[in-house]
Amino acid sequence: MNTIKQVTVVGTGVIGIGWIARFLSQGYDVVATDPAPNAQSRMEAAIDKAWLTLGKAGIAEGASRDKLKFEPNLKRAVADADLIQENAPEREEIKRSLLAEIDRYAKPEAIIASSTSGLLPSKLQADCERPERVIVAHPFNPVYLIPLVELVGGKDTIFEVIESAAQFYHSINMKPLVISNEIEGHVADRLMEAIWREALHLVNDGVATTEEVDAAIVYGPGLRWALMGPFxxxxxxxxxxGMKHMLEQFGPALKLPWTKLVAPELTEELKNKVISGCEQQTKEHTISELELRRDDFLIELQKLLEKYWPAANLNGKL
Incomplete structure (x- = not known):
C-alpha cells in the first residue's frame, strides 16, 4: 500500500524540475526547495513549460500546479515529507553533506532518495543517522516522460525501504528497476557511457561526424532497442x-579489437569537433524547439511500446 502523500524535491535544476512535474501530474502535493538565487521563478517558468507537454501525455484526476509550494528553508521544506528526492550537483561531498542534513530534519519514516547518476549509495548514506532509509532513485531526462528509475540500496539500506520506494514510483507510472548490487553508474548510464565513449573515438579519429554517429543509432539499432534492448x-x-546460434556464429568476433575500452582524451580539438558538430546539426532550431519535438516523440513512442510490448517485465517491476 502506498503511504506516500507529500513529496519534497531538493534542488530545482533540470532533473529536479522533471521530478516536480511528474509528481504534480500524478496528483501529489509537492514542496520544492533550492538555495540558488531566482530558483522559484525559474522553477515556475519551467513547470509552466512542462505542464503543456504533460497535458498531451495525460494528467491524473485532481492533479494541479496549485499543489506546488516553494520553501527556501530546507528544514521546513522536508519536515512533513513522506519522500524526499535530492537533486544536488553530482559531487560526492556536496551530496553526502546535504543528505545528512536532510536526514536530521526529516521525520523518521520518510524515505530519502538521491537522483545521483553514478555515485554509490553506501557512500552517500555514510554520514546519516538513519542510513537505512537512504536510497538511490536515478531517473532519466525528461523525468516527467521517461519511465525508468533505477533503485539502488547501500550497505545499510533495509529491503522494506526499497520495496516501498518501488511501489511508490510504480504508482506514478514509472518503471522501477531494482539493482541488486551497487556499482558506479548503476546500469543504464554504464551502457550509455559505453556508446558515448565509442562515439567520441569515432569523431576524434575522423571516422564519422556527430551527425553521422547520431544517424547510425537513430536509423539502426536505436529503432530496435526501443522495443527489445540489446539481448x-x-x-x-x-x-x-536464438542466442545459442548467435553466440556460436558471432561470439568469436567479440575478440576483435573493435571496442575502445578507454575514453579518448578530451582535448580542445575533440571538444571543438563535438560542439561544432552539434551546433551544425541544430543550427535552424532552438533548444526549446528540440525539447518540444523530443517530448512529443516520446509520448507517441511510449504508446507504441505499450501496444507492442504490453507484457514486458523484469522481476515483476518493469
Missing amino acids: LTLHLAGGEQ
Whole structure:
C-alpha cells in the first residue's frame, strides 16, 4: 500500500524540475526547495513549460500546479515529507553533506532518495543517522516522460525501504528497476557511457561526424532497442536457435579489437569537433524547439511500446 502523500524535491535544476512535474501530474502535493538565487521563478517558468507537454501525455484526476509550494528553508521544506528526492550537483561531498542534513530534519519514516547518476549509495548514506532509509532513485531526462528509475540500496539500506520506494514510483507510472548490487553508474548510464565513449573515438579519429554517429543509432539499432534492448535484439539475430546460434556464429568476433575500452582524451580539438558538430546539426532550431519535438516523440513512442510490448517485465517491476 502506498503511504506516500507529500513529496519534497531538493534542488530545482533540470532533473529536479522533471521530478516536480511528474509528481504534480500524478496528483501529489509537492514542496520544492533550492538555495540558488531566482530558483522559484525559474522553477515556475519551467513547470509552466512542462505542464503543456504533460497535458498531451495525460494528467491524473485532481492533479494541479496549485499543489506546488516553494520553501527556501530546507528544514521546513522536508519536515512533513513522506519522500524526499535530492537533486544536488553530482559531487560526492556536496551530496553526502546535504543528505545528512536532510536526514536530521526529516521525520523518521520518510524515505530519502538521491537522483545521483553514478555515485554509490553506501557512500552517500555514510554520514546519516538513519542510513537505512537512504536510497538511490536515478531517473532519466525528461523525468516527467521517461519511465525508468533505477533503485539502488547501500550497505545499510533495509529491503522494506526499497520495496516501498518501488511501489511508490510504480504508482506514478514509472518503471522501477531494482539493482541488486551497487556499482558506479548503476546500469543504464554504464551502457550509455559505453556508446558515448565509442562515439567520441569515432569523431576524434575522423571516422564519422556527430551527425553521422547520431544517424547510425537513430536509423539502426536505436529503432530496435526501443522495443527489445540489446539481448533480445541479438536473440532474434540468431534465427530459430536464438542466442545459442548467435553466440556460436558471432561470439568469436567479440575478440576483435573493435571496442575502445578507454575514453579518448578530451582535448580542445575533440571538444571543438563535438560542439561544432552539434551546433551544425541544430543550427535552424532552438533548444526549446528540440525539447518540444523530443517530448512529443516520446509520448507517441511510449504508446507504441505499450501496444507492442504490453507484457514486458523484469522481476515483476518493469
